[in-house]
Amino acid sequence: MTLFVGIDVSSKELETCFMNTDGDKLETLTVKNNLEGAAHLRDRIVALADKHAVSEIHIGLESTSVYSWHPAMYLHSDPTLQERHTKVFTMNPKLVSKFRETYPDLNKTDRLDAWVIADRLRFGRLTTTIVMQEQYVALQRLTRMRFHLIHNLTREKQYFLQNLFYKCNAFTTEVESSVFGHAILEMLSEKYSLDDIATMDVGDLADYLRDKGRNRFPDPENVARCIQKAARASYRLSKVVEDSIDLVLGTSIQAIRSIQAQLKDLDKAIEQILETIPGSLCLRSVPGIDRVYAAGILAEIGDIERFSDQAAVAKYAGLTWRKSQSGAFEAEDTKRIKSSNRFLRYYLVEAANSVKNRDEEFGEYYRKKYKEVPKHQHKRALVLTARKLVRLVDVLLRNGQLYTPRKKVTPAKD
Template sequence: MKLFAGLDVSSFDIKVCLLDGEGEKVKSFTVSNDLPGASELRDTVLECVNGQAVDTLRFGLESTSVYSFHPSMFLHHDEALKALGAEVFVMNPKQIANFKKSYSDMDKTDEIDAFVIADYLRFGRLPMSVVKESQYVALQQLTRSRYQLVHQVTKEKQHFLQHLSFKCNTFKEEVDSSVFGNAMMELFFEKFSLDELAQMPVEDLAAFLQEKGRNRFGNPECVAKSIQKAVRSSYRLDKVVEDSIDIILGTTIEVIRTLQKQVKEIDKAIERIMAGLTQTLVTIPGIGPVFTAGIIAEIGQIERFDDETKIAKYAGLYWRKHQSGRFTADDTSLSRNGNQYLRYYLVEAANSVRRHVPEYQAYYAKKYQEVPKHQHKRALVLTARKLVRLVDALLRNHQVYTPKRSVNI
């Protein structure tokens, strides 16, 4: 017996359509989107099976954030459904929408959508296998939250520098932006006036920077001099304006510190989960714990993908083809589909790996020279695509990274 269950999920209910292997409707019904409703869904499916030998039992539902998460995890982990070899597929809504276009004059209703999902399952062209195991789901929530927090920190630092330009308009020109950090935030958190900073002995300012920067400045006196040069050449603000800017700078610094503290807490939680996962990506030079955790979290168990091409497609690391007759476009855009988080981590990891591994540096350089436009972006994405092959091999075979040996002739 073959049974395909299409689920159209909303915040409050689940429309279900059951089809057999021939595409005939076995049953359609509605349950609530909660634990009792999911239990009723499972029991109804078991009644339809009714002791028959099951060759295929598939559940399909569109990815709709938290609405689809709970029913998909319930069905995936249910022991009675596991015994029947049930598989649960969470699919891209765009794929279902495109498949639905093959039907003529079909209305847009939840019941019809459930039928289309079930029929899509029946045709068997499925993008990926079962949903992720729990530890990968937990890791994904942490890494994605970390991603958002880090981007918020970047945004707040930009906000800080923008208002710093009001207080000290030549700061960006005179002071290297790379020194921005804890010491610089401490300096402006103290709400020194520009005249106070200008009159402060260079040795005292350098000592302040070195203490607050935890001795990370190679030449603190040089940094102190550049700050004082910026201070002396900047416009002076009215006292009321300067006070308001100081308040904004102070509150922005507090926000940055709070976000950074949250990032550290999430890093600890990520480290605990990663300690329980078997993976070897961290052995690749240039891939640290952050990139490793992000890639692992988005891929999940490697068995979800048939091969590395499916991972690349899932990440959106490919260019769309534009061809008509004898014409083939040379300049096409990178696909906007795919998992944006996995694409981000793979591209950033590739950018780091190419600085540490000669093979990837040579590959990047070769691809950079191939085209006259978009050289860096194209070369970096293609390097990330090359990295996918390595990631797939290491995870699938449980191997550690071994660099290629150079041959002397």
């Protein structure tokens, strides 16, 4: 017999329902969502397992933000439960919600939610346990924080450019150098007025850029002339408005630099963990997959053995499409599944976009898919290329091998 344990998780409590293989409710239990409560729950699971002589234990929790993480990890790693062949599943709330719809007369309470989770476990067909080993969990925390910071940095740069338009509306059209280079940010943080910049000696401005840019400008005099041209062509602000814009720009520059410094610290920590994961070398052997993409993919997949095959990985990433067929009719235009890991999908699609530019086989596949349809060519071709990349990632990680591009056979000349 298999013991099914459904747990409805909240920030304060773990509402639990125990069910046997026939769907009979054996017991219910409510404990606090803390270490003491989880230990009591563990003891009750063990007692019931021994009482009913179960051969396997399946524990299911809804993936409710951070609240389910601690109990899932505790129950997964407990040696007493491991001895009894325990599998822990963190289930997508949408999966549980859809299953609940099969019981239209069921009330909505935490205890009944636990019963629904246990019953969904009993029906099976859950592709993988979502609990990962510690190094993957640590890597995932870092990569998701990096993902968060990158999006914050993008928003902050967009906000900076909006305010820069108030101060110097012609800057981005006249100056080809990046606004976010160290030298130009230093100049903008000095709170020079447009008249100060326009009347400054070109040589002095070029020397300033050369010094602040650490001699990285190939032609600082030309950049200085472009900046002065932009300053002369831009609208003038009143003193009170200009002062406020200078303060906003200075604050935004500090925010940008703070995020960039945080990213450097994260990248160092990510690199240290990657060195302990053998799969990192396998993924980084693929042209176009760098440290960032490899870390993001590994952090979300974890141990590849959690998945039965590459199709399960693709489904987890949301890179599969629903089939719509009735009688002799089969729809050609179908929708991609939405209940998936958005972080894994993001890293796979971004990696595919990079790989297609560096690997001949993936480049040819992308161009082939691009030409197949008249609309949304790039988006469709890129997602399909990401689906192809899943197969490669699965093979490399499962076999622990490095990537070797396929060699084209050239026909022999007569």
